[in-house]
Amino acid sequence: xxxxxxxxxxxxxxxxxxxxxxxxxxxxxFLHVLWASFSIPTKVRMAQGIILWPMGFNVESYKLVFSKxxxxxxxRITLFVTLAGTAISMLLSCFGAYVLSKRGVLLNKLFLRMIxxxxxxxxxxxxxxxxxxxxxxxxxxxxxxxxxCMSTWNMMVMRASFRTIPDSIDESARMDGASELxxxxxxxxxxxxxxxxxxxxxxxxxxxxxxxxxxxxIRKRNMYPLQLLMREILLMDDTRSLxxxxxxxxxxxxxxxxxxxxxxxxxxxxxxxxxxxxxxPFLQKYFVKGIMVGSLKE
Numbered sequence: 001x002x003x004x005x006x007x008x009x010x011x012x013x014x015x016x017x018x019x020x021x022x023x024x025x026x027x028x029x030f031l032h033v034l035w036a037s038f039s040i041p042t043k044v045r046m047a048q049g050i051i052l053w054p055m056g057f058n059v060e061s062y063k064l065v066f067s068k069x070x071x072x073x074x075x076r077i078t079l080f081v082t083l084a085g086t087a088i089s090m091l092l093s094c095f096g097a098y099v100l101s102k103r104g105v106l107l108n109k110l111f112l113r114m115i116x117x118x119x120x121x122x123x124x125x126x127x128x129x130x131x132x133x134x135x136x137x138x139x140x141x142x143x144x145x146x147x148x149c150m151s152t153w154n155m156m157v158m159r160a161s162f163r164t165i166p167d168s169i170d171e172s173a174r175m176d177g178a179s180e181l182x183x184x185x186x187x188x189x190x191x192x193x194x195x196x197x198x199x200x201x202x203x204x205x206x207x208x209x210x211x212x213x214x215x216x217x218i219r220k221r222n223m224y225p226l227q228l229l230m231r232e233i234l235l236m237d238d239t240r241s242l243x244x245x246x247x248x249x250x251x252x253x254x255x256x257x258x259x260x261x262x263x264x265x266x267x268x269x270x271x272x273x274x275x276x277x278x279x280x281p282f283l284q285k286y287f288v289k290g291i292m293v294g295s296l297k298e
Contacts, residue, residue: 028052030273037061037266044263061267071271074226077141078208081225085145085207086200092150093199097158098184103167119152129216143217144210144225151206154199161195162188201280208276226272233268 032050040056047055065071099105100112122128128147137143165188173183189196211227218224 033266033269037263037270039263041263044266058263061263062271065264065267065271070221070224070229071226071268073222074224074229075271077223078226081141081144081210082204082207085149086203088145089149089151089154089203090196090200093155093158094184094189094196096150096155097162098180098188100155101159101162115152115155119156132217138217139219140217141223144213145207148206148210148213151203154202158192158195158199161192165191204279205276230268230272233265 028050031052035051035054036044038054038057038059039051040058043055044051096115100108100115102108123131132138132143132147137146169187169191170183173187178186209227211225211231214223214225214228215231218228
């Protein structure tokens with residue numbers, strides 16, 4: 001039986017302690033918000049430190065959040081932006097990565113250099129705003145999708161993944177009469193599922209968490225995405241989206257609006273976070289493999 005050296009044991013011990021501490025630092029704040037959202041607000045305000053279990057049980061804040069048209073409208077806008085944006089982004093990224101992965105394509109290296117430059121340089125915020133306004137997207141929900149639908153880094157990772165597929169597979173498909181679209185959708189994409197799953201998560205997270213584009217281009221409050229409403233509630237302490245003081249007081253006259261306002265903030269965080277957390281476990285198994293395959297040096 002192979003003996004483990006003392007230095008190896010020390011390293012494993014220190015590494016384990018660090019990973020446990022890091023995991024707790026990630027999990028405990030989320031548990032605090034989750035249990036606080038189900039707790040009695042007065043007990044939450046009196047609690048000291050992190051809440052590790054519900055202090056009482058209360059779902060009135062969830063009832064109020066889901067009954068507000070503004071929150072539900074924000075949910076619908078965010079879902080549309082996330083689903084449509086991810087679909088468009090993946091389609092364009094696959095097309096771009098497939099073309100750039102092919103050797104011998106005319107001006108391929110020139111296009112690759114031009115695209116790579118955009119990873120380091122940009123035109124700035126004002127020219128970007130004028131561009132979006134000039135093409136008529138200002139004030140439209142598409143302003144949250146189309147200007148952001150291509151990530152150069154994601155496309156480069158996909159390109160590296162596509163280049164790991166042997167050229168002999170493409171040549172065999174062409175000999176059988178397959179077109180470029182057939183090769184892409186029937187051969188290349190199925191063989192690159194781990195990388196594509198990671199890219200789907202990256203794009204979806206980007207669209208779901210995005211609030212700055214909406215603050216630039218959206219003027220109507222009923223078109224605000226969920227994250228912009230959350231910013232108002234959490235940072236600007238604006239609870240108009242959650243109802244008037246009278247509505248908040250009606251949930252518990254003896255507790256008052258101030259207590260329930262804090263509870264509603266916790267509830268809004270959970271409502272906005274849970275959907276993306278539900279998707280993550282289904283794609284987690286692809287993360288390590290997808291990133292490693294897409295990062296291989298040519």
